[in-house]
Amino acid sequence: MQTPEAFLVGYSPVRAAGRVAKAESLVRRGLWSVGIYAVLTVVLWFVFRTQLSIGQFLLGGIPAAVIVLGFLVWRYLELRSARRSLGRVPAGEAMRIDHQGVHVDEGTQGQGAEKLFDWAGLSDLRVAGSKLGTGPDLTVEHRDGEWKVPVSYLDTLPGTIDSAIRAYSGGRRGLDLSGLDSIWGE
Numbered sequence: 001m002q003t004p005e006a007f008l009v010g011y012s013p014v015r016a017a018g019r020v021a022k023a024e025s026l027v028r029r030g031l032w033s034v035g036i037y038a039v040l041t042v043v044l045w046f047v048f049r050t051q052l053s054i055g056q057f058l059l060g061g062i063p064a065a066v067i068v069l070g071f072l073v074w075r076y077l078e079l080r081s082a083r084r085s086l087g088r089v090p091a092g093e094a095m096r097i098d099h100q101g102v103h104v105d106e107g108t109q110g111q112g113a114e115k116l117f118d119w120a121g122l123s124d125l126r127v128a129g130s131k132l133g134t135g136p137d138l139t140v141e142h143r144d145g146e147w148k149v150p151v152s153y154l155d156t157l158p159g160t161i162d163s164a165i166r167a168y169s170g171g172r173r174g175l176d177l178s179g180l181d182s183i184w185g186e
Helices: 014-048 054-087 158-168 178-184
Strands: 006-010 093-098 101-105 114-118 122-128 137-142 145-150
Touching (some): 093 158, 101 122, 114 145, 122 178
Antiparallel strands (some): 101 114
16 A cells, blocks of 8 residues: 555565466467377378388487487576566565665565665665566665565566656756666667
8 A cells, every 4th residue: 555654565476477377378288289290290200101201200309309309408497587586475464664764574485574764775786687587676775784686576567666766856856767677778
């Protein structure tokens, strides 16, 4: 719940669950591809068995089979990674932004201790990283330490968090989103 006193950012499994659903769909598509490849291979063998030797047929078929099966294994590994990521999304409040600073969740599964990074001690607030895996991280650097969380675990978009940081810090701070340029930019 948002109040004039604070802006709350919670954990949410929605994006991670979407990633699992997409990965499951791609694995199913890969299995269909393997099935179609097997049927086509059998049909081609019966059509061209008099014109090709078994060696020539295998010379063309084995590399194609390796590629098709390689893609299937890749899709399966993506699915495993997505399921593992979904299991790591905590519940509860990730961070609270107020006039004192940024309060972050320091516990496990969103139920733990809270740490305050006051505005004066903040050295960097940024979103950067790779679009692979869980995606880019939101990083809060303070003289007392550093806190990171994947943006995909949060229920609020980085631009909204940036606006809240600017509002509650009185315009002195902002979330550096330039790290996203290399991911989705040019």
